[in-house]
Amino acid sequence: METEGITELACLKNVGVRLGDRTIWSGASLCLAPGTVTAVLGPNGSGKSTLLRLLLGLVPPSSGKVQVLGRPPKHGSAAIGYVPQRSGIDPDLPVRGRDLVLLGANGTRWGWGLPGAASRRRHQLVDKALSAVGATAYANRAIGRLSGGEQQRLLLAQALVSEPRLLFLDEPLTSLDIRNQVVISQLVTNIAQERHIGVLMVTHDINPIMNVVDQVVYIARGRVAVGRPADIITTTALSELYDAPVEVVHDHRGRVFVVGLEAEVAHPHDHGSTGGNGR
Amino acid sequence: METEGITELACLKNVGVRLGDRTIWSGASLCLAPGTVTAVLGPNGSGKSTLLRLLLGLVPPSSGKVQVLGRPPKHGSAAIGYVPQRSGIDPDLPVRGRDLVLLGANGTRWGWGLPGAASRRRHQLVDKALSAVGATAYANRAIGRLSGGEQQRLLLAQALVSEPRLLFLDEPLTSLDIRNQVVISQLVTNIAQERHIGVLMVTHDINPIMNVVDQVVYIARGRVAVGRPADIITTTALSELYDAPVEVVHDHRGRVFVVGLEAEVAHPHDHGSTGGNGR
Amino acid sequence: GLAGGGNSTSGGQLSVVAAEAFWGSLATQLGGDHVAVTNIVSDPHQDPHDYESSPQDARAFASADMVILNGAGYDAWAQKLLDANPKDGRTVLSVAGMIGKQTSDNPHFWYSPTYVDQVADQITQNLKQLAPSDATYFTEQRTKFATALRPYHDLITSIRVQFGGTHIAATESVFNYMSDALGLQIISPPAFMRAISEGGDPPVSSAATFQDQIQNHQVKLLIYNTQTVTSVTTNLKQLAIAAGVPVVGVSETMQPANSKFQDWQYAQLTALQKALKLSPRG
Amino acid sequence: MTPTFLLDTVVGPAPSLNLVDDIAGLLHYQFMRNAFEAGTIVAIVAGVIGYFVVLRGLSFAGHAVSHIGYAGATGAVLIGVAPLGGLLTFTVGAAMAMGFLGKRLWGRDVAIGIVMAFSLGLGQLFVTLYKGSGSTSQSNAILFGEVLGISRGDIVITLGISSVTLLLIGIFYRQLLFASLAAEVAEARGVRVQELGVVFLGITGLAVAQSVQVTGVLLIFALLVAPAAIAQRISTRPPYAIAISVVIAVLFTWTALTLAYYYGYPVSFFLTAIAFVAYLVTRAAGSTPAWMTRLRGRA
Amino acid sequence: MTPTFLLDTVVGPAPSLNLVDDIAGLLHYQFMRNAFEAGTIVAIVAGVIGYFVVLRGLSFAGHAVSHIGYAGATGAVLIGVAPLGGLLTFTVGAAMAMGFLGKRLWGRDVAIGIVMAFSLGLGQLFVTLYKGSGSTSQSNAILFGEVLGISRGDIVITLGISSVTLLLIGIFYRQLLFASLAAEVAEARGVRVQELGVVFLGITGLAVAQSVQVTGVLLIFALLVAPAAIAQRISTRPPYAIAISVVIAVLFTWTALTLAYYYGYPVSFFLTAIAFVAYLVTRAAGSTPAWMTRLRGRA
Numbered sequence A, B: 001m002e003t004e005g006i007t008e009l010a011c012l013k014n015v016g017v018r019l020g021d022r023t024i025w026s027g028a029s030l031c032l033a034p035g036t037v038t039a040v041l042g043p044n045g046s047g048k049s050t051l052l053r054l055l056l057g058l059v060p061p062s063s064g065k066v067q068v069l070g071r072p073p074k075h076g077s078a079a080i081g082y083v084p085q086r087s088g089i090d091p092d093l094p095v096r097g098r099d100l101v102l103l104g105a106n107g108t109r110w111g112w113g114l115p116g117a118a119s120r121r122r123h124q125l126v127d128k129a130l131s132a133v134g135a136t137a138y139a140n141r142a143i144g145r146l147s148g149g150e151q152q153r154l155l156l157a158q159a160l161v162s163e164p165r166l167l168f169l170d171e172p173l174t175s176l177d178i179r180n181q182v183v184i185s186q187l188v189t190n191i192a193q194e195r196h197i198g199v200l201m202v203t204h205d206i207n208p209i210m211n212v213v214d215q216v217v218y219i220a221r222g223r224v225a226v227g228r229p230a231d232i233i234t235t236t237a238l239s240e241l242y243d244a245p246v247e248v249v250h251d252h253r254g255r256v257f258v259v260g261l262e263a264e265v266a267h268p269h270d271h272g273s274t275g276g277n278g279r
Numbered sequence C: 001g002l003a004g005g006g007n008s009t010s011g012g013q014l015s016v017v018a019a020e021a022f023w024g025s026l027a028t029q030l031g032g033d034h035v036a037v038t039n040i041v042s043d044p045h046q047d048p049h050d051y052e053s054s055p056q057d058a059r060a061f062a063s064a065d066m067v068i069l070n071g072a073g074y075d076a077w078a079q080k081l082l083d084a085n086p087k088d089g090r091t092v093l094s095v096a097g098m099i100g101k102q103t104s105d106n107p108h109f110w111y112s113p114t115y116v117d118q119v120a121d122q123i124t125q126n127l128k129q130l131a132p133s134d135a136t137y138f139t140e141q142r143t144k145f146a147t148a149l150r151p152y153h154d155l156i157t158s159i160r161v162q163f164g165g166t167h168i169a170a171t172e173s174v175f176n177y178m179s180d181a182l183g184l185q186i187i188s189p190p191a192f193m194r195a196i197s198e199g200g201d202p203p204v205s206s207a208a209t210f211q212d213q214i215q216n217h218q219v220k221l222l223i224y225n226t227q228t229v230t231s232v233t234t235n236l237k238q239l240a241i242a243a244g245v246p247v248v249g250v251s252e253t254m255q256p257a258n259s260k261f262q263d264w265q266y267a268q269l270t271a272l273q274k275a276l277k278l279s280p281r282g
Numbered sequence D, E: 001m002t003p004t005f006l007l008d009t010v011v012g013p014a015p016s017l018n019l020v021d022d023i024a025g026l027l028h029y030q031f032m033r034n035a036f037e038a039g040t041i042v043a044i045v046a047g048v049i050g051y052f053v054v055l056r057g058l059s060f061a062g063h064a065v066s067h068i069g070y071a072g073a074t075g076a077v078l079i080g081v082a083p084l085g086g087l088l089t090f091t092v093g094a095a096m097a098m099g100f101l102g103k104r105l106w107g108r109d110v111a112i113g114i115v116m117a118f119s120l121g122l123g124q125l126f127v128t129l130y131k132g133s134g135s136t137s138q139s140n141a142i143l144f145g146e147v148l149g150i151s152r153g154d155i156v157i158t159l160g161i162s163s164v165t166l167l168l169i170g171i172f173y174r175q176l177l178f179a180s181l182a183a184e185v186a187e188a189r190g191v192r193v194q195e196l197g198v199v200f201l202g203i204t205g206l207a208v209a210q211s212v213q214v215t216g217v218l219l220i221f222a223l224l225v226a227p228a229a230i231a232q233r234i235s236t237r238p239p240y241a242i243a244i245s246v247v248i249a250v251l252f253t254w255t256a257l258t259l260a261y262y263y264g265y266p267v268s269f270f271l272t273a274i275a276f277v278a279y280l281v282t283r284a285a286g287s288t289p290a291w292m293t294r295l296r297g298r299a
């Protein structure tokens, strides 16, 4: 953050955003540097997905200045890899997963796409990406019939294969089994460093990405806080952010875990309710 | 499990299931007892959601015997609350979240639903459920426009309000912020105990439900293992199950955490690949 | 040919509404200045998906003293407009009803010189009943009209004498009554003509037969309905022209729309006669 | 050039400024009274069924039904039975076939399209097979109603079938709504989603086929789609939205009939134009503005 | 009763068992040669465009376009310009309006329905304004082609417009596919999803309008929907599925023309019946069986 300058891939300066007649959040200032991973955290409905859509140019800022890859974002960008929160893939979609991934590589291009060196290279890229997310086994099956986690991995492969300069991932670990949560967060970090791209990743579960994050963006109660993980992932800071007692614990290898303090949690409006004791 | 008998809400005896031309899993035997919470764990595509759909009677068993609420399941059941993995709610759906929750209470009934004592009681139930999942604030907005986590909570409220004897939740904590993960797993346990119903919950993240689970069902590699959490959530058992080094750690309060051992994890087919170093 | 708003019996005139202008033309000539005639011209070949009466039409039917319909399903909409407005003392003349035809019969009754005379008689009779005091006037008008029709009848007779028995082709059934009257023999495949007049697809084999009949000069001329034009009929027309078979256009409704019935028919018959004379080989 | 035409055909009686006189003028003719009555009944049914048609994305099916009845009536004329029987058999049968073949949103329009095309093809065949002429005029007469040509008998039949339709919708109301909002959950809860889809298409088929017979194709189709689509933008509460849809449908019908009476253009032109403009306006307004939001908050 | 009718009308030449003779017989008439040529061109275009029509759930739009052209042609006749101009203006214009109003799958059928209803209402108005001058038959002739009435000139025009259509699809191919499979992702990646939808509907409008003019409404619609729907059940690889769709469309056309030649029923009946049966068979077979799975594995 402190090194903000010409090398930044994307910057927000005092930005606010409105959807419908509601102000989602305002006063956000942050930058994404090449080779870094930024985690976006915050309670449901705080506007994390909206931040991604703003950076993609699919939602306009209501105030402030947004620069992405050197210009204000507009109508998306072929240089940005994107995994949405909801895939919206129809169960009956009669197309292979592999084809969706291939479109990640060439779906923004014009023309039919003749065979040739470029096409072969793209097919190799697709194979690599499928293998990296562990989707090779089911890449040739109709995508709609796949399980939630299988679809999620194909969407990730689709984003990786696009050779992006920025990677926006909206809860990319959703529906993934533990093992793949680890594999894929590792993968994303490696890619960020090797290719020198910026990664912005929305997540609720800090564990799988704890040691790969360079910057944390917290969105809550209409405000956006940005900082280093070490400064923000503390019991005090998180408890305040989530309006709930959150404890940060460390295991015997020194890694960090954030745990809600179950005993003390109760719903503010309806203390101790179980949602159905009225029967 | 050992107390299998007439009080069981649902039982599988040596059941197998096929989808298309693939055997998803076979040889599953398990029972759901009233007042207990069963967690379903397993890698992506192992057939967890399929187990739920089987118990709902939406997928037929290819072998073995299935009994749910005293008879073989068929075409779903009004006595079962259900939260699917993918909501499939259209972004433009012009209906309030509250109405969906209300349909959870009366959507299987015939007729128009005249106002009266029963109707008032249902509306109270709806209000309680909304408040329990913390959805009161946005329950009157069009459901399609809500954030992923907000929709997820409404789906949960919909399942809770149906006064079910069985509750099938497919990754119900997906997209929920940490705080609500805690609130809702607590809520589900309480309901299971208070109302004496059986809960079957698919999850990847064991943490939020670790201390509420009575039984664990592991599905992997076509086999289904069932046992007490203490027997199964061990470093050895899980590492074998997930085909990956998994460590089970405890924090200073004595709670259990399952952590993938990142340093040792690599994709089996493509060791050390980052999915895109071919560029 | 647009319908006026003609409200009920104005200035001592009887108000007559004709569903089709060709019947209206008869009524106009038979009623003279004692009758105000409103014609509801509507294209019979319109896709019923795309057809609708206007409120003026409905009002005209509602307030008429006498209504003339073709019937036999040809103007079912008109029957509907009548049913929607039951009115005492309104005379309804359905041509099909009068001559005892069903919905399954060829409804192009105005192409039959016999039916035309019968309808004229019936109109006169109805007018007399509606306005008994004008009875003599209407009798005079009927006589005048008979005179006006004479060239038409004479031409029919002359064609029958000269060309009776000749084989001809027709793209659809509009001309059938007239060809009977003329003694001409339409040998085109009935399945083809039926399909065209019903707005259907003609069977391939019937199209092939039709084409053969033209190219092999089995027919002396082609009768062509200028108002049910499809690409198939256009093609046949061009084929006929190429093969030197004369093509005579006939229209379903009066052309031009404001002409007199007998002038319209006479012009068509003259063209037919000319074509028969021109036609190569007997 | 158009203005000339427009001025040219304004031949209707001019409205006075006296409301009572104007209404009396409007209802002077039996055909206008009948049109208002039957139009209102049809509008109410269309408003209710339309809510579900729009919610379930079934406009195509609603339209296809009017084509399909045509084939049925032609076939009935061919084998010599009452065209109305053929109409209803074909319509309800085809609606059910559509329902069975197109369970989900995706691929349903294919099922509708193929069933519709086949029905039309059969209609063509029937026309060819029919020996006498006049099969089309005969089935036309049965099939395509005219809002200005409605008799008292028509109104009684319309009222009867409409009541049945509304009753059926009432019976299936909550299950239908559940299945439309969250099909997978509804299915899991025991709602027979596919069967319900078939039944609903059958009901729609019945309602549309009988309305087409009375008021014509365009009127019923426009009333089926536009009021419900507008209502869904005004209220997100199903019962309110249905009520709004009914009110809009009735208002559209009355306005179109009145305009058509005073200016000599077809009722269906006014109705579809009103529907189109109203829909555009709602969409343009629907993006956010405050009054709409307030309305939504309440309704 | 039906069998009597069926036997009754078999009036075509009987096929010999000699293939060469049969083909020569089939192609003896110019109109049959033209039908085969134009039918093949139309089938190819329908096979390609149909793939996207089915994938995007646009069958209704494909059908609506043929209604809409009618209004345009009638309007053109009314103001005295060439009907073809009115046809194309209305078709492409309405297709674009549908595209703008119906961005997403949900609510799109409403947009199509309302635009279609309004176009039909306008057509109605034009007919009223032009009453009595044979306007409709003139526009009918322009609008509704017949596969048996195709001239050499028609073939040239068909070939021209078809090439343009295929070229446009080729240009937008990958973006169209991306937008159809995962609209949100494609939009984020910079594909102009909404504009593309409008353009695609415009292309479809062009292709359908011109095919309707040559081969008729039923033929193009059945070819647009059924072959693509079947192909999507056979292969999950887009290029293969498109190729299969084209092959099926061409085979359907040839089979229907041949059957219609030998048995005296309309071409459109055979085509729609073949399409319907083939679709049912593919669906019944599509549930699982081994051969299909093997085929899928390969294609």
Ligand SMILES: Nc1ncnc2c1ncn2[C@@H]1O[C@H](COP(=O)(O)OP(=O)(O)OP(=O)(O)O)[C@@H](O)[C@H]1O
Pocket: A138, A145, A146, A147, A148, A149, A150, A175, A177, B019, B020, B021, B022, B024, B042, B043, B044, B045, B046, B047, B048, B049, B050, B051, B085
């Ligand atoms: N209709 C179908 N035909 C063939 N295979 C299917 C079908 N539906 C699902 N499958 C496959 O069955 C397997 C099990 O699916 P299921 O959804 O039960 O997995 P899951 O354990 O819930 O996975 P996840 O954790 O990703 O949700 C997957 O590999 C999926 O691709």
Ligand SMILES: Nc1ncnc2c1ncn2[C@@H]1O[C@H](COP(=O)(O)OP(=O)(O)OP(=O)(O)O)[C@@H](O)[C@H]1O
Pocket: A019, A020, A021, A022, A024, A042, A043, A044, A045, A046, A047, A048, A049, A050, A051, A085, B138, B145, B146, B147, B148, B149, B150, B175, B177
């Ligand atoms: N088009 C819209 N109009 C009005 N409000 C909207 C619209 N789209 C989203 N919202 C609201 O904006 C808020 C932020 O949504 P967003 O999807 O960004 O939340 P999020 O932080 O990603 O939540 P989650 O963790 O549940 O995914 C939510 O309350 C949502 O209901």
Ligand SMILES: [Mg+2]
Pocket: A048, A049, A050, A085, A170, B147, B148, B149
């Ligand atoms: Mg989000």
Ligand SMILES: [Mg+2]
Pocket: A147, A148, A149, B048, B049, B050, B085, B170
């Ligand atoms: Mg699952």
Ligand SMILES: [Zn+2]
Pocket: D063, D067, E063, E067
């Ligand atoms: Zn249509």
